[in-house]
Amino acid sequence: MAVLMLAEVTDGALAMDATAKAVAAAKPLGDITLLCCGETAKDAAAQAATIDGVAKVLVAEDALYGHRLAEPTAALLVSLAGDYDHIAAPATTDAKNILPRVAALLDVMVISDVSGVIDADTFERPVYAGNAVQTVKSKDAKKVLTIRTSSFDAAATGGQAPVEDVATGEDPGLSSWVEDKVAESDRPDLTSASIVVSGGRGIGSEENFQLIEKLADKLGAAVGASRAAVDSGYAPNDWQVGQTGKVVAPDLYIAVGISGAIQHLAGMKDSKVIVAINKDEEAPIFQVADLGLVGDLFELLPDLTEKL
Amino acid sequence: MKILVPVKRVIDYNVKVRVKSDGSGVDLANVKMSMNPFDEIAVEEAIRLKEKGTADEVIAVSIGVKQAQETLRTALAMGADRAILVVAADDVHQDIEPLAVAKILKAVIDEEQPGLVLCGKQAIDNDMNATGQMLAALLGWSQATFASKLEIEGEAAKVTREVDGGLQTIEVKMPAIVSVDLRLNEPRYASLPNIMKAKKKPLDEKTAADVGVDVAPRLEVVKTTEPAERQAGQIVGSVDELVTQLKEKGLV
Ligand SMILES: Cc1cc2nc3c(=O)[nH]c(=O)nc-3n(C[C@H](O)[C@H](O)[C@H](O)COP(=O)(O)OP(=O)(O)OC[C@H]3O[C@@H](n4cnc5c(N)ncnc54)[C@H](O)[C@@H]3O)c2cc1C
Ligand SMILES: Nc1ncnc2c1ncn2[C@@H]1O[C@H](COP(=O)(O)O)[C@@H](O)[C@H]1O
Numbered sequence A: 001m002a003v004l005m006l007a008e009v010t011d012g013a014l015a016m017d018a019t020a021k022a023v024a025a026a027k028p029l030g031d032i033t034l035l036c037c038g039e040t041a042k043d044a045a046a047q048a049a050t051i052d053g054v055a056k057v058l059v060a061e062d063a064l065y066g067h068r069l070a071e072p073t074a075a076l077l078v079s080l081a082g083d084y085d086h087i088a089a090p091a092t093t094d095a096k097n098i099l100p101r102v103a104a105l106l107d108v109m110v111i112s113d114v115s116g117v118i119d120a121d122t123f124e125r126p127v128y129a130g131n132a133v134q135t136v137k138s139k140d141a142k143k144v145l146t147i148r149t150s151s152f153d154a155a156a157t158g159g160q161a162p163v164e165d166v167a168t169g170e171d172p173g174l175s176s177w178v179e180d181k182v183a184e185s186d187r188p189d190l191t192s193a194s195i196v197v198s199g200g201r202g203i204g205s206e207e208n209f210q211l212i213e214k215l216a217d218k219l220g221a222a223v224g225a226s227r228a229a230v231d232s233g234y235a236p237n238d239w240q241v242g243q244t245g246k247v248v249a250p251d252l253y254i255a256v257g258i259s260g261a262i263q264h265l266a267g268m269k270d271s272k273v274i275v276a277i278n279k280d281e282e283a284p285i286f287q288v289a290d291l292g293l294v295g296d297l298f299e300l301l302p303d304l305t306e307k308l
Numbered sequence B: 001m002k003i004l005v006p007v008k009r010v011i012d013y014n015v016k017v018r019v020k021s022d023g024s025g026v027d028l029a030n031v032k033m034s035m036n037p038f039d040e041i042a043v044e045e046a047i048r049l050k051e052k053g054t055a056d057e058v059i060a061v062s063i064g065v066k067q068a069q070e071t072l073r074t075a076l077a078m079g080a081d082r083a084i085l086v087v088a089a090d091d092v093h094q095d096i097e098p099l100a101v102a103k104i105l106k107a108v109i110d111e112e113q114p115g116l117v118l119c120g121k122q123a124i125d126n127d128m129n130a131t132g133q134m135l136a137a138l139l140g141w142s143q144a145t146f147a148s149k150l151e152i153e154g155e156a157a158k159v160t161r162e163v164d165g166g167l168q169t170i171e172v173k174m175p176a177i178v179s180v181d182l183r184l185n186e187p188r189y190a191s192l193p194n195i196m197k198a199k200k201k202p203l204d205e206k207t208a209a210d211v212g213v214d215v216a217p218r219l220e221v222v223k224t225t226e227p228a229e230r231q232a233g234q235i236v237g238s239v240d241e242l243v244t245q246l247k248e249k250g251l252v
Helices: A016-029 A042-048 A070-083 A093-105 A209-219 A227-231 A297-307 B037-051 B069-080 B097-112 B131-139 B192-198 B239-248
Strands: A002-007 A031-038 A053-060 A085-091 A110-114 A121-125 A134-137 A142-149 A162-166 A175-182 A193-200 A220-226 A252-256 A275-277 A291-294 B003-005 B010-011 B031-035 B055-063 B082-087 B115-118 B142-153 B156-163 B168-171 B176-180 B203-207 B219-227 B234-238
Touching: A002 A016, A002 A070, A002 A093, A016 A085, A031 A070, A031 A085, A042 A053, A053 A175, A053 A252, A070 B131, A070 B203, A085 A093, A085 A175, A093 A110, A093 A142, A093 B097, A093 B142, A093 B156, A110 A121, A110 A291, A134 A275, A142 B219, A175 B131, A193 B156, A209 A220, A209 A297, A220 A227, A220 B234, A252 B082, A252 B097, A275 B097, A291 B239, A297 B239, B003 B037, B003 B069, B003 B097, B031 B037, B031 B069, B037 B069, B037 B115, B037 B176, B055 B069, B055 B097, B069 B203, B082 B097, B115 B131, B131 B142, B131 B176, B142 B168, B156 B176, B168 B176, B234 B239
Parallel strands: A002 A031, A002 A085, A031 A053, A053 A162, A085 A142, A110 A142, A193 A220, A193 A252, A252 A275, A275 A291, A291 B234, B003 B055, B003 B115, B055 B082, B082 B203, B115 B176, B142 B176
Antiparallel strands: A121 A134, A134 B219, A175 B168, B010 B031, B142 B156, B156 B168
């Protein structure tokens, strides 16, 4: 059994944590070949080669893959698919864009957001915003899956897999990149941080969101937000945690001014310890919180930030 | 230009999902069903494009049980011009997989020749996030997923996408598949007169067999279980107490 895995490479940089977690998840399925593609991908490939469990790394360097457009990247994966039983990737927005396209081109179903690997054909995945877990057995010849990284511990590093170039494909000429709007930040990445501080509608404004950021910076934490906070313009879209945002499972998740709708819980309820600060003692977030503090966040948050 | 909008009938997002104790699935009998929230956003966007004169017809399509007629009537009440129901199941518990849905949509598209398909990013029941991408693959069309902004400029669409790192803007050649995200627009409510009018709008019905698509699932659902329950913990009395607890647990 052999696995072809699309490594998460953005602007030449490997997302080590996401890729190493997906490798750990796929290890029981067989030898893993990691594909690193991008306009530049050699450095990412060299780093990917150190992940334990990786048998080989393939590099496809071409401007065509520079912005992870779905059409050329899916075509590249399909051109390589012949030798593999499983085609996998960490369940990032890039992979969710690309892998269903790969699956349809191979006439197989995609298995999205795998949270458990039972055997080569059988996988667990959350459905209904995480309110149920399905065990599915694939009847397809090839299995195409995206892996929910928050459900797995990262594979260790220290290996030294061989790195090879692969032939790149033609430009299908269907789409082109215009621009990226990426906020630079020194904070840890939301999906791999060990502490996350999230703010909701209760924060009230973009300026007030600095209260959340101050606490996060004091703790060396990443910043998250509820959909309501993002919709209201208090926080950027890539901070959204939940069913349709990012899924996180840090050691400590602090939810401030967040009511705890199921769609939000879907993205954070596997956190090890949950702290909730909310003025409404009936807020559903307290039903999942290990430690709850009832009161006005505008009094409690500055006090907490100071005392930590 | 015609716009095709696939709309799925799903459990209402406010309903508390109940997993059946025998592991056979989620209880969908007698629960409130609605249009998938993302698909409402797709319908809204299509109607706005029609109102701007960019599109001249909006067609809503649903695949599933006969009851999806209601979902299509909602799309018609919002402003879609006509609807197509492809009956592919007779039990409300039978979910049609994205691959089969995409194949059926392809058959409809081959006939209708729309210039744009606007679908939801994800169905909130199976949480697959796949149908639009699969459909684009089957048609050999361009795709722009997770759209938070859409501008049609002649033969191309400029789409801003919500991605892990922030926002990415791409330009896709038309015809294209665009899957919509939550912040693209705020869908309108159908007014009572429009709900009445929708009853008279055309709603064609066919079956999966009519369009020659096998809907047999590729993924057998072996079982469906409840996720691990989280227990409520304790309410602490003060910030000091919280800090002490966090320190004791070695978290800060
Ligand atoms: C299809 C779909 C997908 C969705 N996906 C997501 C998702 O991915 N992520 C997500 O988060 N949501 C998602 N939602 C939205 C979700 O249903 C809720 O609407 C949202 O999570 C609510 O955000 P909130 O808790 O910040 O706001 P609210 O529910 O309005 O809660 C605000 C809370 O702040 C508290 N508060 C107010 N002022 C103060 C104060 N001064 N001090 C202390 N507490 C205060 C209030 O008591 C209240 O509990 C989705 C919804 C749909 C339909
Ligand atoms: N049975 C269906 N009928 C109509 N549209 C569907 C159906 N299933 C999926 N879709 C469309 O595809 C989108 C993504 O669904 P999914 O890939 O299942 O997460 C939905 O938001 C709908 O627009």
